[in-house]
Amino acid sequence: MQEVASDIYYVGVNDHLTELFEGLWPIPEGVSYNSYVVKGEKTALIETVKVPFVDEFLKKVEEVTSFNIDYIIMNHIEPDHSSSLLRLLEKVPNAIILCSKKAEGMLNTLYRITENIRVVGEGDTLDLGGRTLTFFMDPLVHWPETMITYDNQEKVLFSCDAFGSYKALDFGLFDDSCDPDIFFEETIRYFSNIVAKYVKYVKKAMEKLEGLDIKIIAPAHGLIWRKDPQRIIDLYIRLSDRMALPGVTVIWGSMYGNTAKVVNHVVDGIKEEGVPVTVLNFSKDHLSYLIKETWKYKGVILGFPVYDGGPFLNASYYLHLIKRKDLRERVVGFFGSSMWSGRALKQAADQVQELDWEVVEPLLEFKGSPSDEILEQAKELGRTVARKTKE
Numbered sequence: 328m329q330e331v332a333s334d335i336y337y338v339g340v341n342d343h344l345t346e347l348f349e350g351l352w353p354i355p356e357g358v359s360y361n362s363y364v365v366k367g368e369k370t371a372l373i374e375t376v377k378v379p380f381v382d383e384f385l386k387k388v389e390e391v392t393s394f395n396i397d398y399i400i401m402n403h404i405e406p407d408h409s410s411s412l413l414r415l416l417e418k419v420p421n422a423i424i425l426c427s428k429k430a431e432g433m434l435n436t437l438y439r440i441t442e443n444i445r446v447v448g449e450g451d452t453l454d455l456g457g458r459t460l461t462f463f464m465d466p467l468v469h470w471p472e473t474m475i476t477y478d479n480q481e482k483v484l485f486s487c488d489a490f491g492s493y494k495a496l497d498f499g500l501f502d503d504s505c506d507p508d509i510f511f512e513e514t515i516r517y518f519s520n521i522v523a524k525y526v527k528y529v530k531k532a533m534e535k536l537e538g539l540d541i542k543i544i545a546p547a548h549g550l551i552w553r554k555d556p557q558r559i560i561d562l563y564i565r566l567s568d569r570m571a572l573p574g575v576t577v578i579w580g581s582m583y584g585n586t587a588k589v590v591n592h593v594v595d596g597i598k599e600e601g602v603p604v605t606v607l608n609f610s611k612d613h614l615s616y617l618i619k620e621t622w623k624y625k626g627v628i629l630g631f632p633v634y635d636g637g638p639f640l641n642a643s644y645y646l647h648l649i650k651r652k653d654l655r656e657r658v659v660g661f662f663g664s665s666m667w668s669g670r671a672l673k674q675a676a677d678q679v680q681e682l683d684w685e686v687v688e689p690l691l692e693f694k695g696s697p698s699d700e701i702l703e704q705a706k707e708l709g710r711t712v713a714r715k716t717k718e
């Protein structure tokens with residue numbers, strides 16, 4: 328039995344089976360589905376887990392509650408939170424489900440659950456006898472029905488997808504039982520992959536929580552923050568400002584090795600300016616990581632050849648995705664080889680300018696293999712982009 332705070336217990340599970348979260352994003356270090364039991368005179372369960380893990384989940388719930396559960400609080404209906412609900416209801420058929428109005432409709436759509444539902448709204452409370460829970464609507468962090476739940480006694484914020492991360496809880500549940508630094512990169516990747524589109528709403532949620540006395544942040548995924556909850560709050564504030572640390576992400580692709588010849592020269596230029604640099608490959612590295620590094624650093628240098636008269640295909644997909652994720656305000660440079668058709672870099676530059684990216688000139692599009700002059704210009708491109716990220 329893992330106690331989070333007085334009469335609050337963790338009943339979540341680790342997922343090391345799923346390869347792609349949401350069918351899209353690699354999770355080589357797994358992910359956790361965090362569920363919690365809150366006990367007063369009455370007992371509430373906060374969310375469930377993804378259904379492949381339902382047996383492990385129900386075993387934990389039984390240990391903590393003997394299936395004496397009065398309320399099931401569904402902050403979010405996405406199936407990684409809700410798909411064990413039907414199996415849970417077999418054990419606790421009289422439990423009342425509390426959720427937002429929009430969630431009520433989703434429970435019907437997904438599971439045909441229509442009974443024993445109590446709809447709650449902004450600021451509504453639930454008296455458990457000896458402790459009270461308060462509900463705050465948190466639309467679009469990450470679906471429109473999402474809400475968060477606050478335990479007034481122990482000052483625990485059950486924040487749902489907000490303040491979450493990838494990475495299973497193999498080394499402890501809490502920031503006081505493992506080194507929280509090991510979650511840093513996977514928090515950025517989770518945010519940029521899952522929540523990025525909704526930064527406006529993340530900011531609104533953060534404003535709403537200002538002034539709330541929060542001692543523990545208990546998200547639906549990742550570490551529980553009870554030693555230093557301000558640390559994850561501060562990181563999320565930075566993430567919702569699109570982070571943009573000084574540093575440069577170089578992402579390149581090459582068909583026959585000509586564009587590849589430029590990469591080291593760009594990297595050398597960046598290093599001369601003393602900022603961090605990450606080098607990724609359009610053909611080998613998953614978009615999840617390309618998006619994450621682009622979210623992290625202010626500078627981006629993209630290298631790719633022409634393909635079908637436009638940018639290299641994987642670069643096109645990347646350019647499409649940064650628009651979908653509304654990834655704004657970067658400093659970007661371009662380089663790449665062409666043969667009989669040019670202007671791929673110009674097409675890409677036009678696309679990113681729509682996102683308020685500052686394009687560093689010249690665009691280094693060269694015919695065939697790069698000349699010594701191009702290699703020298705590539706180094707200068709690296710220096711220039713790196714310098715601008717420090718401004």
Ligand code: FEO
Binds near residue numbers: 488548
């Ligand atoms: Fe953790 Fe939006 O699902």
